[in-house]
Amino acid sequence: MITTAGLTKVYRSRGRDLTALDGVDLHVREGEVFGVVGQSGAGKSTLIRCVNLLERPTSGTVTVAGQELTALAGRGKRTSRELRSARSRIGMVFQHFNLLSSRTVQGNVELPLEILGADGKERSRRAGELLDLVGLADKAKAYPAQLSGGQKQRVGIARALAGDPQVLLSDEATSALDPETTRSILQLLRDLNRRLGLTVLLITHEMDVIKTVCDSAALMKEGRIVESGTVPELLATPGSELAHELFPIGEVPSSDGRTIVDLTFHGEAAAQPVISRLARTYNVDVSILGAAIETVAGLQVGRMRIELPGRFEDNVVPIGFLREQGLQVDVAGPEAAPAPRQPAVEPPHLAHAVKETAK
Numbered sequence: 001m002i003t004t005a006g007l008t009k010v011y012r013s014r015g016r017d018l019t020a021l022d023g024v025d026l027h028v029r030e031g032e033v034f035g036v037v038g039q040s041g042a043g044k045s046t047l048i049r050c051v052n053l054l055e056r057p058t059s060g061t062v063t064v065a066g067q068e069l070t071a072l073a074g075r076g077k078r079t080s081r082e083l084r085s086a087r088s089r090i091g092m093v094f095q096h097f098n099l100l101s102s103r104t105v106q107g108n109v110e111l112p113l114e115i116l117g118a119d120g121k122e123r124s125r126r127a128g129e130l131l132d133l134v135g136l137a138d139k140a141k142a143y144p145a146q147l148s149g150g151q152k153q154r155v156g157i158a159r160a161l162a163g164d165p166q167v168l169l170s171d172e173a174t175s176a177l178d179p180e181t182t183r184s185i186l187q188l189l190r191d192l193n194r195r196l197g198l199t200v201l202l203i204t205h206e207m208d209v210i211k212t213v214c215d216s217a218a219l220m221k222e223g224r225i226v227e228s229g230t231v232p233e234l235l236a237t238p239g240s241e242l243a244h245e246l247f248p249i250g251e252v253p254s255s256d257g258r259t260i261v262d263l264t265f266h267g268e269a270a271a272q273p274v275i276s277r278l279a280r281t282y283n284v285d286v287s288i289l290g291a292a293i294e295t296v297a298g299l300q301v302g303r304m305r306i307e308l309p310g311r312f313e314d315n316v317v318p319i320g321f322l323r324e325q326g327l328q329v330d331v332a333g334p335e336a337a338p339a340p341r342q343p344a345v346e347p348p349h350l351a352h353a354v355k356e357t358a359k
């Protein structure tokens with residue numbers, strides 16, 4: 001639904017070039033909630049502003065719903081009709097809501113409809129529907145100053161939906177809100193995604209946002225996407241920074257003469273008595289060092305850290321058994337390096353999962 005290819009943005013500032021985006025290839029599938037996370041300055045805002053061409057990329061292409069936006073002409077006042085019309089099918093929600101204080105809630109939601117040339121009756125009908133959709137039907141006549149932050153953001157979302165978009169871009173929509181309001185706004189975005197089939201691309205610096213609503217995620221650093229994939233793919237990728245942030249399991253303890261193994265399980269694997277089978281089959285004493293179950297992107301995911309007696313080389317067969325049971329197996333700590341000529345222990349398809357999904 002949204003594809004960027006080689007997206008690059010170079011700002012010229014005080015005679016120096018600053019590369020904010022450095023060849024970003026992003027693919028957001030129709031109907032998914034895709035989160036881009038990264039630290040301040042990573043290029044997230046630039047990316048989202050380039051997706052709807054609020055910012056013209058220096059090079060690369062942006063395609064939304066099959067239409068290459070970067071091929072459409074114009075910028076500023078000279079924006080072409082095609083680009084304006086394509087943009088009207090992309091809604092955008094902002095961190096600081098960007099509401100007009102002189103207009104009522106209804107007036108704010110009607111604004112894009114005015115620009116699209118809808119008549120008064122139609123505007124009023126559609127705004128009423130949208131306010132109902134975001135749970136603010138009773139605030140139509142209020143002014144933004146009379147609303148809480150969460151309510152303002154609901155107005156921002158209703159306004160973003162006025163042009164009946166297929167795609168919603170969210171630029172840190174919850175960063176200015178308290179945790180409870182954040183949850184309710186994320187829930188609203190999730191509902192809209194499901195009920196309207198809306199594709200959502202959001203940027204955030206909060207891992208909790210990714211954890212709560214996203215089907216897929218990408219990590220940005222210094223203008224590049226360094227990891228990308230669906231949440232289950234990321235969780236199944238050894239060494240994934242995003243997986244570690246989504247579901248931290250703490251520091252690896254020192255493991256002299258023992259093998260520490262991190263297991264991740266979702267779906268059917270979670271219901272199997274794998275550990276007792278391992279202990280019985282291989283007559284091995286398994287110590288459980290820690291375990292947790294969490295909901296990540298609507299999926300139940302379990303993690304367990306276990307300890308096996310002996311070094312990694314002594315545990316190749318039990319570790320292979322765990323993998324055969326459908327668990328994601330990460331050997332932690334200095335023993336992690338697989339012995340040479342034992343490729344079956346480190347399945348290459350997992351190591352490459354992130355890169356492949358990023359294509």
Ligand SMILES: Nc1ncnc2c1ncn2[C@@H]1O[C@H](COP(=O)(O)OP(=O)(O)OP(=O)(O)O)[C@@H](O)[C@H]1O
Binds near residue numbers: 020040041042043044
């Ligand atoms: N209009 C501009 N002119 C010059 N440099 C810019 C401009 N906009 C952004 N930058 C620079 O581009 C880089 C990426 O900025 P961007 O705002 O996209 O990052 P970000 O990940 O969204 O960070 P934050 O979360 O702090 O907004 C930064 O180094 C920033 O200073």
